[in-house]
Amino acid sequence: MNREEKFRALAGIEDRFIAESIRYAPEDAVCPSERIAHMKKKRLITFALAATLILSLGIAAYAAGFFSMNRRVPEKSETFRINWEENPSGYIDWSDAKLAVTFPETAESREIEFRPGWLPFTLPSTLAGSSPWENLDADTWFRRLTAEQLPLPGSPAFVPEYEGMSQPLLIESYSMSQFSNGGALLLLYFTPDEIIEEHWDEPDVDVMRFHCTQHFDAMPEHDLPERTLEQNILLLSNADAGWVIRICGEIGMDDLIRVAKNLEIRETGRVLTYDDFENHFCFFDGGVG
Amino acid sequence: MTHLEDSRIIDLFFARSEQAIEELDRKHGAAVRKTAANILADRRDVEECANDTYLGCWNEMPPQRPDPLISFVCRIARNLAVSRLRRETAAKRNAGFDLVLDELEDFLPSRVNVEADYETKELVSAVNRFLSGLDYDDRFLFVRRYWFADSVKDIADAMHSRENRVSVRLFRLRGKLRNMLKKEGFSV
Numbered sequence: 001m002n003r004e005e006k007f008r009a010l011a012g013i014e015d016r017f018i019a020e021s022i023r024y025a026p027e028d029a030v031c032p033s034e035r036i037a038h039m040k041k042k043r044l045i046t047f048a049l050a051a052t053l054i055l056s057l058g059i060a061a062y063a064a065g066f067f068s069m070n071r072r073v074p075e076k077s078e079t080f081r082i083n084w085e086e087n088p089s090g091y092i093d094w095s096d097a098k099l100a101v102t103f104p105e106t107a108e109s110r111e112i113e114f115r116p117g118w119l120p121f122t123l124p125s126t127l128a129g130s131s132p133w134e135n136l137d138a139d140t141w142f143r144r145l146t147a148e149q150l151p152l153p154g155s156p157a158f159v160p161e162y163e164g165m166s167q168p169l170l171i172e173s174y175s176m177s178q179f180s181n182g183g184a185l186l187l188l189y190f191t192p193d194e195i196i197e198e199h200w201d202e203p204d205v206d207v208m209r210f211h212c213t214q215h216f217d218a219m220p221e222h223d224l225p226e227r228t229l230e231q232n233i234l235l236l237s238n239a240d241a242g243w244v245i246r247i248c249g250e251i252g253m254d255d256l257i258r259v260a261k262n263l264e265i266r267e268t269g270r271v272l273t274y275d276d277f278e279n280h281f282c283f284f285d286g287g288v289g
Numbered sequence: 290m291t292h293l294e295d296s297r298i299i300d301l302f303f304a305r306s307e308q309a310i311e312e313l314d315r316k317h318g319a320a321v322r323k324t325a326a327n328i329l330a331d332r333r334d335v336e337e338c339a340n341d342t343y344l345g346c347w348n349e350m351p352p353q354r355p356d357p358l359i360s361f362v363c364r365i366a367r368n369l370a371v372s373r374l375r376r377e378t379a380a381k382r383n384a385g386f387d388l389v390l391d392e393l394e395d396f397l398p399s400r401v402n403v404e405a406d407y408e409t410k411e412l413v414s415a416v417n418r419f420l421s422g423l424d425y426d427d428r429f430l431f432v433r434r435y436w437f438a439d440s441v442k443d444i445a446d447a448m449h450s451r452e453n454r455v456s457v458r459l460f461r462l463r464g465k466l467r468n469m470l471k472k473e474g475f476s477v
Binding site: 016066 | 357360363364367394409410414416425426428429432437441456
C-alpha cells in the first residue's frame with residue numbers, strides 16, 4: 001500500500017467525524033457512545049490504580065498523558081553519527097550507546113536561556129566554557145553553564161569540597177527541532193540505573209532523571225585501581241516551546257533537583273529549526289557532551 | 290448572508306433545479322475548495338475539482354439524501370482530488386500534502402492490500418473505533434490532518450493553539466493509533 005493509497009483508505013472515516021470537523025466547535029461536539037463507555041471504564045481503572053498507588057507508595061502520580069521524552073536502549077550494533085572533533089571528518093559512527101532519548105517531531109523550537117536562582121556554590125566571576133564567559137553576576141543569562149573549574153585547586157573558583165570531581169555541575173539547553181527526523185540525545189559511556197519520569201508543574205516541564213555509572217577495570221600497568229564514575233542526570237523538556245535542558249553532575253540528585261526547580265528560564269525570541277543544526281545526535285554523558 | 294438549510298438544498302436537487310448547485314456552492318463551496326486545495330496545487334485544478342464535485346452531487350441526489358450533506362460533498366471533493374492527482378504528475382500536488390502522506394507512512398500498516406476490500410475495511414473500521422475513543426480536540430486534529438490534509442498551521446489557527454502543540458498532539462495520536470493497530474494484529 002503506497003502513501004496515496006493509504007490516504008484513499010482513510011476515505012472511510014465516518015460521516016459524523018467529518019461533519020464535526022468542518023469547523024472547530026468543541027462546544028457542539030457530541031461525545032460518541034463508545035467514548036462514554038470507554039471513559040467510564042477508564043475512570044474506574046484510573047480510580048483503582050490511583051488508589052493503589054496512593055496507598056502503596058504514598059505519592060501522587062503525575063498527570064497521566066503525553067510524556068515528551070521517549071527512551072530506548074539501542075542494539076549494540078546500532079550506530080549513531082555523532083560530532084567528534086578529534087576525527088578528521090569531525091564525526092564518528094558510534095555503536096554500543098547505552099541510552100537514546102528522543103523527542104516529538106518539532107518543526108520549530110524557541111531558543112531559551114536560563115539563570116540559576118539557586119546554586120550549591122557561589123557563582124565565580126568567570127566560568128570558562130560557559131556563555132557568556134566574562135563578568136558573571138546574578139543577572140547573567142546562560143545557554144550553557146559548566147562548573148568544571150571548581151574542583152581544580154589552581155583555579156580562582158576552586159571549591160575544596162569538590163576536589164576529585166571531574167564535573168560538579170553542568171547545565172545546557174537544547175532544541176527539540178535538532179533531534180527531529182530520527183535524531184537523539186545519547187548516553188555513550190554511562191549506564192543508567194532506574195530512570196524516573198515525572199511531570200513538574202513548576203516549572204511546567206516533563207522530567208527524566210537517573211543516576212548512572214561507568215565502570216573501569218583495574219589497570220595495573222598504569223597503576224590504576226578498579227573504579228566507578230558516578231553521575232546524576234536530569235532532563236527537563238517543554239514540548240510546547242520545543243526546548244530541553246540537561247542538568248547533570250557529581251553533586252547529589254537532591255541538589256540537582258533544587259537547581260532545576262530554581263532555574264529561571266526565558267525565551268530569546270529566536271526560533272531554531274532542524275536545518276539550523278549540522279549535527280542531529282548529541283551525547284549527554286555526565287560532564288561531557 | 291443567509292444560507293438555505295441542507296434539507297432545502299437537497300430538495301432542490303430532487304426537484305432537478307439548477308439553483309441547487311448555486312445554493313450548495315454558496316453554503317459549502319469554501320469547504321469543498323479547501324478540501325481540494327489541500328491536495329492539489331493548481332488553483333484551476335481546484336476549481337475544476339469543485340465543479341466536478343457539484344456534478345457528482347447532481348448525479349447522486351436523487352436517489353441519495355445525505356445527512357450530513359457537508360461530509361458527503363467534502364468526501365466527493367476529496368476522492369476527486371486524489372483521483373486527479375493519480376492521473377497527473379507529482380508537480381500538481383500541494384507541497385504540504387507530501388508531509389501528510391509521509392506521516393501516514395509512519396502509522397498505517399504497509400502490508401494492507403488496497404485491492405483487498407476486506408483488509409481495507411478492517412483498517413478503516415479500526416481507525417473509526419480509534420476516533421470514537423478520542424476526545425473532540427484529538428478527533429478534530431486527526432480528521433483535519435489525515436482526512437482533509439490540512440497544514441499544521443491551519444489546524445493550530447483553527448484551534449487557537451500553537452503549531453508546536455499541534456505537532457506534539459499529532460505525534461502522540463500517531464503513536465496511539467500505531468499501538469492500537471499493532472494490538473489488533475495489523476503489521477505496522
